[in-house]
Amino acid sequence: MTGDQDARASSQLRSNREGSLRDTQIRFRFLMPTTAEANTPTNPKSGQGNDYKEMYSKSRPKALPSGVEAPDFTLRSTPDQWLALSEFRGQPVVLAFYPADWSPVCGDQMALYNEMLKEFHELGAELIGISVDGAWCHAAFARDRKLHFPLLADFEPKGDVARRYGVYRDKDGVSERALFVIDAEGQVHWSFVSPIGVNPGADGILSALEDLQNKQATLATT
Amino acid sequence: MINQTQLKLPDPERDHIQGAIDAPIALLEYGDYECPFCGEVQPIVREIERRLGDDLCFAFRHFPLTNVHPHAEHAAEAAEGAGEQGAFWPMHEMLFANQAALDDESLAEYAAALGLNAKRLIQEVISGAHAQRIHEDFKSGVRAGVNGTPSFFINGQRYDGARAFEPLLAAISQPARIA
Numbered sequence: 001m002t003g004d005q006d007a008r009a010s011s012q013l014r015s016n017r018e019g020s021l022r023d024t025q026i027r028f029r030f031l032m033p034t035t036a037e038a039n040t041p042t043n044p045k046s047g048q049g050n051d052y053k054e055m056y057s058k059s060r061p062k063a064l065p066s067g068v069e070a071p072d073f074t075l076r077s078t079p080d081q082w083l084a085l086s087e088f089r090g091q092p093v094v095l096a097f098y099p100a101d102w103s104p105v106c107g108d109q110m111a112l113y114n115e116m117l118k119e120f121h122e123l124g125a126e127l128i129g130i131s132v133d134g135a136w137c138h139a140a141f142a143r144d145r146k147l148h149f150p151l152l153a154d155f156e157p158k159g160d161v162a163r164r165y166g167v168y169r170d171k172d173g174v175s176e177r178a179l180f181v182i183d184a185e186g187q188v189h190w191s192f193v194s195p196i197g198v199n200p201g202a203d204g205i206l207s208a209l210e211d212l213q214n215k216q217a218t219l220a221t222t
Numbered sequence: 223m224i225n226q227t228q229l230k231l232p233d234p235e236r237d238h239i240q241g242a243i244d245a246p247i248a249l250l251e252y253g254d255y256e257c258p259f260c261g262e263v264q265p266i267v268r269e270i271e272r273r274l275g276d277d278l279c280f281a282f283r284h285f286p287l288t289n290v291h292p293h294a295e296h297a298a299e300a301a302e303g304a305g306e307q308g309a310f311w312p313m314h315e316m317l318f319a320n321q322a323a324l325d326d327e328s329l330a331e332y333a334a335a336l337g338l339n340a341k342r343l344i345q346e347v348i349s350g351a352h353a354q355r356i357h358e359d360f361k362s363g364v365r366a367g368v369n370g371t372p373s374f375f376i377n378g379q380r381y382d383g384a385r386a387f388e389p390l391l392a393a394i395s396q397p398a399r400i401a
Contacts, residue, residue, distance in 0.1 A: 108370040111290050116364060146289040201369035 056196050057171040063178055063191045064166050070182045071164040075152040076135040092125040092212050093182045094205055097167050099174040101133045101141035109199040114147050116202055123209040132159050132174055181208040232281030238310045245279040247394055250375040252283050252363040255317040256291035260372045264318045266387045283359035285371050293324035300329040302352035303343040312336050
């Protein structure tokens, strides 16, 4: 085979294999910039989910700041199990609010955190994802993405926990893409609200957790 | 230890690089051999390398998302194993050209096709001989703010634009960069 044939054959194989992904991309085209769109000067940052701006309203989040007590809550983690924030008292918890299961950016964000569980655990922390999706939706999403951390359903009353953390988007009916690091005493140590279409990554979480660890080490030596 | 705020890019002590280490522009990619978007961006990277020639130093670090891409870790191991035999980049190209077939058997075939010691390579893959290095790459990326793949850094600064040829080339060849 020539190089060209080779490339074509491998791209054919790839397109078969990635068929389901591509279907998803086609279905969610309104969320995903095409190369042509990405090239237009009016849309220079479309690689970072610019199209979300058209889907979601502008909002001014008032996320709970550091130093305040993190409101306790109990939410379904599976169709027949519940999880309370207070169960984690004594260790740091990372709360990752995200708008919705299945949407592309959340998928990347949760996939990234899923790979980082070891790092979070090494820093003594547990990770929890929260969205307004129901427990069955979460179950399917977690199974599809092989997620190894709990997804909580802020489903009834809808968005109640997100509201209490100041990260609910009334007009959109979903939460912000917001991160909270709660310390072992149940206080907000760090919070961050990302633009809704932008995956905030994990560097901020790791810094916050290390900061907590350093504080504890300082306390222990004084 | 990799600097947390500004990546040392690339690090000649550990990174796989193409081009001269003292080239004015350093482009670093964090990628995953099983990620379709990484596959799509490869021809763009090749073309940018061709256009910029001696002005560019390109480096690649592993960022496998192993839960969504079950073969990504072994593929990264295979690239590192090939690197041990002096063939990181040929294997790198081979893996991206064959993203649909990255099972161990295929990895061994690619090693043989590249004239490498396939037995040694696959043993390294299975035993996770390079797992620590791959994880170091991953961790350095997370620290630097990598939030998905592919992620690019131009002279240590994260590139947040579209993963298309024109915008990437424009960002890379800003006049200030080629003094």
